Amino acid sequence: MNATAVVRSTAAVQFPVPRAHSTGENYAAVVNSSAIECRNLSYSVRTRQGNFVPIINDCSLTIPSGQFWMLLGPNGCGKSTLLKILGGLLNPGGGYLHVNKPRSFVFQNPDHQVVMPTVEADVAFGLGKFNIDNDEITSRVAEALDAVGMYEYLKRPVQTLSGGQKQRVAVAGALAEACKVLLLDELTSFLDEDDQVGVVRAVKSCVASSKGTTALWVTHRLEELEYADGAVYMEDGRVVLQGNASTIKNFVESKQASYIKHINS
Numbered sequence: 572m573n574a575t576a577v578v579r580s581t582a583a584v585q586f587p588v589p590r591a592h593s594t595g596e597n598y599a600a601v602v603n604s605s606a607i608e609c610r611n612l613s614y615s616v617r618t619r620q621g622n623f624v625p626i627i628n629d630c631s632l633t634i635p636s637g638q639f640w641m642l643l644g645p646n647g648c649g650k651s652t653l654l655k656i657l658g659g660l661l662n663p664g665g666g667y668l669h670v671n672k673p674r675s676f677v678f679q680n681p682d683h684q685v686v687m688p689t690v691e692a693d694v695a696f697g698l699g700k701f702n703i704d705n706d707e708i709t710s711r712v713a714e715a716l717d718a719v720g721m722y723e724y725l726k727r728p729v730q731t732l733s734g735g736q737k738q739r740v741a742v743a744g745a746l747a748e749a750c751k752v753l754l755l756d757e758l759t760s761f762l763d764e765d766d767q768v769g770v771v772r773a774v775k776s777c778v779a780s781s782k783g784t785t786a787l788w789v790t791h792r793l794e795e796l797e798y799a800d801g802a803v804y805m806e807d808g809r810v811v812l813q814g815n816a817s818t819i820k821n822f823v824e825s826k827q828a829s830y831i832k833h834i835n836s
């Protein structure tokens with residue numbers, strides 16, 4: 572079973588716009604040009620003792636359509652949880668949420684999502700639910716594999732692929748379904764440097780050559796920011812800064828520098 576396929580094209584989740592953020596025409600213009608928009612989002616988990624622990628708290632962000640953005644923040648700040656909410660895998664407790672559809676979620680571990688016998692079969696797998704003929708399936712699979720630079724691997728057994736190649740096949744599966752929003756959770760964690768660069772470049776090039784596909788990429792690697800159109804930095808379940816990639820890079824580096832200064836003092 573292809574785990575990517577399980578969550579491809581998830582249903583819409585919409586909540587009322589909170590009054591404090593309904594600022595008339597300006598707000599409407601931002602929402603209309605955004606692929607992802609959330610305002611004052613919250614999400615809590617319930618402990619065994621019955622207490623609610625907030626994981627996402629008053630979280631707001633805007634990701635413009637047709638761009639490649641990255642989501643960063645310290646371990647445990649809520650990046651994966653937020654991504655799952657954006658993907659429709661978790662329901663927020665409150666706030667406003669809009670994500671263009673169809674949307675697809677690509678997971679961290681490539682071995683959990685590329686499991687059909689061949690590359691071609693894996694990318695075609697998620698197309699079974701659409702009412703399209705074989706020619707259309709063949710053409711979508713070829714186009715998606717071409718977009719991630721994997722067309723020459725069409726007939727390859729998936730167990731012969733590297734981790735990065737599997738990740739690119741997983742991304743191709745999402746693209747074949749004509750997804751509008753790609754949500755990518757730390758794809759490069761298990762990859763060596765060459766594979767890591769290959770995957771981030773493939774996603775960047777898919778977004779750049781598409782007609783309006785948007786990608787949000789969770790990462791810890793500051794060096795990946797050079798490929799991003801913009802970035803979001805989270806702490807304690809909320810977005811604390813959103814802007815261009817160099818602004819976020821400088822912000823994180825200055826935080827790291829003051830932390831190092833603090834522990835050396």
Ligand SMILES: Nc1ncnc2c1ncn2[C@@H]1O[C@H](COP(=O)(O)OP(=O)(O)OP(=O)(O)O)[C@@H](O)[C@H]1O
Pocket residue numbers: 616626644645646647648649650651652653
């Ligand atoms: N189902 C759950 N029950 C209890 N706590 C949870 C649950 N899901 C997430 N958490 C907690 O919420 C916080 C945020 O988790 P999340 O995985 O979203 O963080 P993250 O920023 O993606 O972390 P990392 O960078 O380490 O992957 C963590 O403290 C985590 O332990």
